[in-house]
Amino acid sequence: MFRVPGRLVTCAIILALATSVSAEEARRALVLSSDFATTERFVASMKGVALGVDADLQIHDLTHHIEPFNVWQASYMLAGTIDYWPEGTVFVSVVDPGVGTNRRSVVARTGTGQYVVTPDNGSLTLVADQQGVLEIREIDETVNRRPGSESAHTFHGRDVYAYTGARLAAGVISFEEVGPLLEPKIVRLPYQQPQRLEDDSVVGNITHVEMPFGNIVTNIPKSLIDGLGLSPEDGVTVTVEITQSGKPVFRQEIPYVPSFGYVDQGSPLLYSDSLQTIGLAINSGNFAEQYEVRAGTDWTIRVTRLSARE
Amino acid sequence: MFRVPGRLVTCAIILALATSVSAEEARRALVLSSDFATTERFVASMKGVALGVDADLQIHDLTHHIEPFNVWQASYMLAGTIDYWPEGTVFVSVVDPGVGTNRRSVVARTGTGQYVVTPDNGSLTLVADQQGVLEIREIDETVNRRPGSESAHTFHGRDVYAYTGARLAAGVISFEEVGPLLEPKIVRLPYQQPQRLEDDSVVGNITHVEMPFGNIVTNIPKSLIDGLGLSPEDGVTVTVEITQSGKPVFRQEIPYVPSFGYVDQGSPLLYSDSLQTIGLAINSGNFAEQYEVRAGTDWTIRVTRLSARE
Amino acid sequence: MFRVPGRLVTCAIILALATSVSAEEARRALVLSSDFATTERFVASMKGVALGVDADLQIHDLTHHIEPFNVWQASYMLAGTIDYWPEGTVFVSVVDPGVGTNRRSVVARTGTGQYVVTPDNGSLTLVADQQGVLEIREIDETVNRRPGSESAHTFHGRDVYAYTGARLAAGVISFEEVGPLLEPKIVRLPYQQPQRLEDDSVVGNITHVEMPFGNIVTNIPKSLIDGLGLSPEDGVTVTVEITQSGKPVFRQEIPYVPSFGYVDQGSPLLYSDSLQTIGLAINSGNFAEQYEVRAGTDWTIRVTRLSARE
Numbered sequence: 001m002f003r004v005p006g007r008l009v010t011c012a013i014i015l016a017l018a019t020s021v022s023a024e025e026a027r028r029a030l031v032l033s034s035d036f037a038t039t040e041r042f043v044a045s046m047k048g049v050a051l052g053v054d055a056d057l058q059i060h061d062l063t064h065h066i067e068p069f070n071v072w073q074a075s076y077m078l079a080g081t082i083d084y085w086p087e088g089t090v091f092v093s094v095v096d097p098g099v100g101t102n103r104r105s106v107v108a109r110t111g112t113g114q115y116v117v118t119p120d121n122g123s124l125t126l127v128a129d130q131q132g133v134l135e136i137r138e139i140d141e142t143v144n145r146r147p148g149s150e151s152a153h154t155f156h157g158r159d160v161y162a163y164t165g166a167r168l169a170a171g172v173i174s175f176e177e178v179g180p181l182l183e184p185k186i187v188r189l190p191y192q193q194p195q196r197l198e199d200d201s202v203v204g205n206i207t208h209v210e211m212p213f214g215n216i217v218t219n220i221p222k223s224l225i226d227g228l229g230l231s232p233e234d235g236v237t238v239t240v241e242i243t244q245s246g247k248p249v250f251r252q253e254i255p256y257v258p259s260f261g262y263v264d265q266g267s268p269l270l271y272s273d274s275l276q277t278i279g280l281a282i283n284s285g286n287f288a289e290q291y292e293v294r295a296g297t298d299w300t301i302r303v304t305r306l307s308a309r310e
Numbered sequence: 311m312f313r314v315p316g317r318l319v320t321c322a323i324i325l326a327l328a329t330s331v332s333a334e335e336a337r338r339a340l341v342l343s344s345d346f347a348t349t350e351r352f353v354a355s356m357k358g359v360a361l362g363v364d365a366d367l368q369i370h371d372l373t374h375h376i377e378p379f380n381v382w383q384a385s386y387m388l389a390g391t392i393d394y395w396p397e398g399t400v401f402v403s404v405v406d407p408g409v410g411t412n413r414r415s416v417v418a419r420t421g422t423g424q425y426v427v428t429p430d431n432g433s434l435t436l437v438a439d440q441q442g443v444l445e446i447r448e449i450d451e452t453v454n455r456r457p458g459s460e461s462a463h464t465f466h467g468r469d470v471y472a473y474t475g476a477r478l479a480a481g482v483i484s485f486e487e488v489g490p491l492l493e494p495k496i497v498r499l500p501y502q503q504p505q506r507l508e509d510d511s512v513v514g515n516i517t518h519v520e521m522p523f524g525n526i527v528t529n530i531p532k533s534l535i536d537g538l539g540l541s542p543e544d545g546v547t548v549t550v551e552i553t554q555s556g557k558p559v560f561r562q563e564i565p566y567v568p569s570f571g572y573v574d575q576g577s578p579l580l581y582s583d584s585l586q587t588i589g590l591a592i593n594s595g596n597f598a599e600q601y602e603v604r605a606g607t608d609w610t611i612r613v614t615r616l617s618a619r620e
Numbered sequence: 621m622f623r624v625p626g627r628l629v630t631c632a633i634i635l636a637l638a639t640s641v642s643a644e645e646a647r648r649a650l651v652l653s654s655d656f657a658t659t660e661r662f663v664a665s666m667k668g669v670a671l672g673v674d675a676d677l678q679i680h681d682l683t684h685h686i687e688p689f690n691v692w693q694a695s696y697m698l699a700g701t702i703d704y705w706p707e708g709t710v711f712v713s714v715v716d717p718g719v720g721t722n723r724r725s726v727v728a729r730t731g732t733g734q735y736v737v738t739p740d741n742g743s744l745t746l747v748a749d750q751q752g753v754l755e756i757r758e759i760d761e762t763v764n765r766r767p768g769s770e771s772a773h774t775f776h777g778r779d780v781y782a783y784t785g786a787r788l789a790a791g792v793i794s795f796e797e798v799g800p801l802l803e804p805k806i807v808r809l810p811y812q813q814p815q816r817l818e819d820d821s822v823v824g825n826i827t828h829v830e831m832p833f834g835n836i837v838t839n840i841p842k843s844l845i846d847g848l849g850l851s852p853e854d855g856v857t858v859t860v861e862i863t864q865s866g867k868p869v870f871r872q873e874i875p876y877v878p879s880f881g882y883v884d885q886g887s888p889l890l891y892s893d894s895l896q897t898i899g900l901a902i903n904s905g906n907f908a909e910q911y912e913v914r915a916g917t918d919w920t921i922r923v924t925r926l927s928a929r930e
Contacts, residue, residue: 029361031354038348038658039685039831041701044651047680048705051649055678055706058365060357065349068832081351084468085358086365155894158704211349212378274465339671341664348658368675370667375659391661394778395668396675521659522688584775 028088030169033062033077034157035069035095042155046092046162049146053163054170062091069097071122072189072296076208078116079126087113092165093123094157105139105160107168107178108186115175117165119156122189126207133186139164140179191297194220199304200228204278206242206299214286216293217279218301222272225256228305232258238270239304240280242293246300250291253306254280270303278303338398340479343372343387344467345379345405352465356402356472359456363473364480372401379407381432382499382606386518388426389436397423402475403433404467415449415470417478417488418496425485427475429466432499436517443496449474450489501607504530509614510538514588516552516609524596526603527589528611532582535566538615542568548580549614550590552603556610560601563616564590580613588613648708650789653682653697654777655689655715662775666712666782669766673783674790682711689717691742692809692916696828698736699746707733712785713743714777725759725780727788727798728806735795737785739776742809746827753806759784760799811917814840819924820848824898826862826919834906836913837899838921842892845876848925852878858890859924860900862913866920870911873926874900890923898923 030050036042043064050059062081066073074095082091096103096119104120111132116124117139124133141160144167149159167173194204204220230236235255242250255263256270263269265284273279280301281287288294340360346352353374360369372391376383384405392401406413406429414430421442426434427449434443451470454477459469477483504514514530540546545565552560565573566580573579575594583589590611591597598604650670656662663684670679682701686693694715702711716723716739724740731752736744737759744753759765761780764787769779787793814824824840850856855875862870875883876890883889885904893899900921901907908914 029358029365031358037832038681038683041682041697044680044682044701045704048649048651048701048709051678051680051709052704052706055649058361059680060354060361060369061348062351062354063348077351081354081358084355084362086362089358089361212347339668339675341668368671370664370671370679371658372661372664373658387661391664391668394665394672396672399668399671522657 028090028169028171029058029060029085030162030165031060031062031081031085031089031091032064032162032165033066033074033091033093033095034064035066035074036064036157038064042157045155046158049158049162050166050169053166053172057166057170062093066095069095070296071095071097072125072191073208074118074123075126075189076295078123079130082110082112082114082116082127082131085114088115090115090117090165090169092116092157092161093118094161095123096121096156103187104182105141105156105164106136106182106186107139107164107175108133109135109175115165115168117161117168119161120187122187124186125189125191128186128188133184135175136182136184136186137175137178138180138182144173144178189297191219192300194218194224196224196227197302201302201304202228203300203302205297206293206295206301208295209288209293212286213281214288214290215273215279215281216287216301217273217295218277220278220301220303222276222278225272225278225303228303230256230305232256232272237306239306240270241302241304242291243300243302244294245298250293260284338400338479338481339368339370339395340472340475341370341372341391341395341399341401342374342472342475343376343384343401343403343405344374345376345384346374346467348374352467355465356468359468359472360476360479363476363482367476367480372403376405379405380606381405381407382435382501383518384428384433385436385499386605388433389440390518392420392422392424392426392437392441395424398425400425400427400475400479402426402467402471403428404471405433406431406466413497414492415451415466415474416446416492416496417449417474417485418443419445419485425475425478427471427478429471430497432497434496435499435501438496438498443494445485446492446494446496447485447488448490448492454483454488499607501529502610504528504534506534506537507612511612511614512538513610513612515607516603516605516611518605519598519603522596523591524598524600525583525589525591526597526611527583527605528587530588530611530613532586532588535582535588535613538613540566540615542566542582547616549616550580551612551614552601553610553612554604555608560603570594648710648789648791649678649680649705650782650785651680651682651701651705651709651711652684652782652785653686653694653711653713653715654684655686655694656684656777658684662777665775666778669778669782670786670789673786673792677786677790682713686715689715690916691715691717692745692811693828694738694743695746695809696915698743699750700828702730702732702734702736702747702751705734708735710735710737710785710789712736712777712781713738714781715743716741716776723807724802725761725776725784726756726802726806727759727784727795728753729755729795735785735788737781737788739781740807742807744806745809745811748806748808753804755795756802756804756806757795757798758800758802764793764798809917811839812920814838814844816844816847817922821922821924822848823920823922825917826913826915826921828915829908829913832906833901834908834910835893835899835901836907836921837893837915838897840898840921840923842896842898845892845898845923848923850876850925852876852892857926859926860890861922861924862911863920863922864914865918870913880904 106120108116144164146159146163192205202224204218207219208217240254254270260283416430418426454474456469456473502515512534514528517529518527564580570593726740728736764784766779766783812825822844824838827839828837880903
C-alpha cells in the first residue's frame with residue numbers, strides 16, 4: 001500500500017475542501033416551466049443560453065405544456081412542485097401574455113429557500129400563499145441580460161429569464177446581484193379562498209383540472225368538510241354547485257365517498273384526494289369534459305349539506 | 311516545467327483514484343418511465359426528489375406517454391430500451407393501476423446488469439423473457455421512502471420509486487440495502503408465445519403498435535416464418551388472422567415482402583422489421599387505425615402458408 | 621490554519637490544471653433532434669447509447685416532434701437554435717426518409733463553431749445559409765458505429781448518429797477522426813430566396829408555421845419591405861399572394877401593422893416578428909388553419925404595394 005505522509009494528507013484535505021465547495025456551488029438545479037410546448041425551438045434556445053452560462057448546470061423541465069397565456073396554471077404548477085426540489089433550486093417560469101408591456105421581471109425567494117425567476121404577472125400567486133415569498137428583486141437588465149440581446153431579436157424567456165436563472169443557479173451571481181430589492185408585494189390573481197359560510201356550506205376555488213383524466217382539483221381542505229359533520233365513510237350526499245364568474249354551470253346532488261369504486265361507472269363523486277383536498281370526478285369518466293367545467297380564478301365551487309338546506 | 315517529486319506523484323495518484331471511484335459511483339443514470347404525461351407536475355416532482363438524494367444524478371426519461379394504466383406497454387418499453395443503456399443504469403417504471411392495493415414494490419436486477427424499480431404488477435414480464443430477472447428485492451419502506459412522506463400526501467411514484475431509484479443510482483444504498491430478497495418470481499402477464507403449430511401456421515402476440523404510424527409489432531421472429539419455407543424475396547402471399555381474446559378481428563391474404571415499396575400505396579403488407587420480427591403495415595397508411603387492431607396480452611396473430619391450408 | 625509548503629501548492633496547481641482540462645473536454649453538450657416523438661422508445665435508446673460513450677455527457681433535446689420525414693423542418697429547427705448554444709455543441713439531427721438508401725452520413729462544422737451529425741439529405745440547407753458550413757466529414761462507420769450493431773437490428777439514429785455525436789461531444793474522437801473530409805457541398809433543398817422583383821413586389825419562402833398559434837414565418841427580412849417604402853407605422857395595406865408549387869392558395873389585401881392589436885380580432889395582419897422577418901397572423905386566430913397554408917420548399921409568398929400595381 002501507499003505510504004501517506006502527513007503533508008500529503010493535508011494536501012488531500014485542502015483539495016477535497018476546494019472540490020466540495022465548488023461542487024456545492026454547482027448543485028442548484030435550473031427548472032424551466034412555460035407555455036412554449038416542445039414542438040418549437042424556444043425551449044431548446046433557453047437551455048442553450050443556460051449552458052452557455054455554465055456547461056455543467058443541471059437543467060430540468062417542470063412542464064412546457066401550460067395552456068397558452070394561462071398565468072394561473074403557471075402559478076399552480078410552481079406551487080405544486082417546489083416543495084419536492086432541493087433548497088436553492090432556481091425555477092424559471094415564463095407564461096407571459098404581457099411581454100412588451102411594463103410588467104416587472106423579478107426573482108422571488110420563497111419561504112422554502114428556492115428561487116423563482118418570472119414576469120411578475122400573477123405567476124407567484126399560489127407560491128406566495130403556499131410556500132411564501134420572503135423577498136423579491138427586480139432583474140437589473142443592464143447586467144442580467146444575455147450579451148448581444150439588446151435588439152429587436154429579443155425573446156425575454158431566453159435572454160432575460162433563462163439567462164438570469166442560469167447565472168443564479170450556477171453561482172455566477174448571488175441573489176443580491178439579481179437587482180434592487182422591491183417591496184415584497186407581488187401581483188396576485190384574486191380567487192375564492194376556501195371558507196365556511198354561515199348557512200353551513202363551504203366555498204372554494206377550482207384550482208386545476210387534472211389531465212388526461214378530467215378530475216377537478218379544488219382548494220377546499222377536507223378538514224372544512226369535516227367541520228360540516230360530513231365524512232366520506234358515512235355515505236352522505238351533498239349538493240355541489242359550480243359557477244364561473246358567478247354564472248351557474250353545474251348543480252347536482254353527489255355522493256361524498258372514500259374513492260371512485262364507491263359509485264357506479266359513469267357516475268360523479270366527491271372525494272378527498274391525496275393532498276387531502278376535495279375533488280370531483282366521474283368513475284371511469286371525465287368530469288371536466290362531461291360538464292364543461294374548467295379551472296381558474298373565476299371558477300368557484302360550493303358544497304352544501306343536504307340537510308342544511310332542507 | 312514543474313519539477314514533480316515522487317511524493318507528489320503519489321499524492322496525485324491517490325487523489326486521482328479517489329476521484330475516479332466517486333465518479334464511478336455517480337455514473338449510474340436514473341431513467342424514468344410512466345403514464346403520467348408531461349403536462350402535469352408529477353414527473354417534475356419525481357425528478358426533484360431524485361436530485362434531493364444526489365444533486366449530480368443523470369436523470370433521463372424513457373417515456374411518460376404510456377397509455378394510462380397499460381402495464382403491458384410499460385413492460386414493452388422497458389424490454390425494448392434496457393439493452394442500449396450502460397450496465398448499472400436504474401430504471402424507474404411506474405404504471406400503477408393497483409396503487410393502494412397490496413402489490414409489492416420491488417427492485418429487479420436484470421441479466422444485463424441493470425435495475426428496475428417498479429410495482430410488481432406485470433411490468434417486468436417482457437424484461438424477464440428478454441433480459442432475464444436474476445434477483446428481486448422488496449423495497450423496505452421503513453428505510454427507502456422519502457422522509458416525511460408517511461402521510462396522506464403519499465404518491466408512491468415519487469416517495470418510494472423515484473426516491474429508492476435515486477438512492478440506488480447514486481450509490482447511497484447498494485442493491486442489498488433495497489430490502490429483503492424475494493423468491494425470483496415476478497407477476498407475469500400471460501401472452502401468446504411465438505410458436506409453430508402442427509398445421510404449418512405460426513402464432514404469436516401483438517406486442518405493440520408503433521405510433522404515429524400505426525405499424526403492428528409482433529413477437530414472431532422471422533426465423534419461425536423462414537421455417538415455413540417462406541421468404542420475403544419470393545413474393546408469396548400468406549393468410550393473416552388476428553384475434554382479440556379469441557374473437558376474430560381481421561382475416562386477409564397479404565403479401566410477405568421485403569419492405570413497404572413492394573405493395574401499392576394503401577395496401578397492407580407483412581414484413582420483417584429491424585428487430586427481425588414480423589410486422590404488419592399499410593404502405594403510406596395506418597394499419598392499426600384502419601383495421602382497429604391494438605396491442606396487448608389478449609391480441610393474437612396467426613400467419614399461415616396459403617398452400618398449407620388449400 | 622494549515623501550513624501549505626511550496627511543493628504542495630505545486631501539487632494543487634497540477635491537479636487543478638488536470639481537472640479543468642478534463643472538465644473542458646466534457647463540456648460539449650449533445651443536442652438531439654428528430655421526428656421520433658417521445659411516445660416510443662427510440663429517443664431513450666439514443667440517449668442510452670450516448671451515455672454508454674460517456675456517463676457524464678450533457679444530453680438535451682431540441683425537439684422530437686418534427687413532422688415525420690419533414691427534412692425541411694429539421695433544417696429550420698437546427699438553423700433557428702444553433703446560435704444560442706455554446707461553441708463546440710454537437711447537434712444530432714435525424715429526420716431520415718432515405719434510411720437504407722445511399723445518402724451520406726456526415727458531420728458538418730458550422731461557421732459558428734458547432735457540429736451537426738446528420739444524414740446529408742437537406743437537413744443542413746438552412747444551416748449552410750445562416751451559420752455557414754465550413755467543413756464536412758463523412759462518418760467512417762468502420763470506426764464510428766456502435767459495437768455489435770452491424771446486424772439487421774441497425775437503427776442508424778442510435779447506432780451511427782447518436783454514437784458518433786456522443787464520441788465527438790465527449791472528446792473520445794476529434795472532428796478529424798469522424799472520417800474523411802468531403803467536398804464542402806451539402807445536399808440543398810431549393811427554396812425561394814427573398815428578393816425584390818422589378819414590379820416592386822417582394823417574394824420569399826414560407827419557412828415555418830409556428831405552433832400552436834398557426835402564425836406564418838417567412839424568410840423575407842423587414843428591410844426588403846422597407847425598401848418598397850412601406851412602414852408598419854404608416855397604416856398601409858399590401859397585397860399578399862401565397863402559392864404552393866406555383867398554384868395560388870391565398871390572395872388578399874392585408875394591413876401591414878406593428879402588432880396584433882392593430883387589427884380587429886379574427887382579422888389577418890402582416891407584421892415584422894422578433895427576428896425582423898415578415899410574418900402573417902390572424903389576431904386571436906390561426907392563420908395556417910384558416911387559410912390552409914403550410915410551410916416548406918414549395919411554398920412561396922409575394923408581397924406587393926397596392927399602389928405599385930394599381
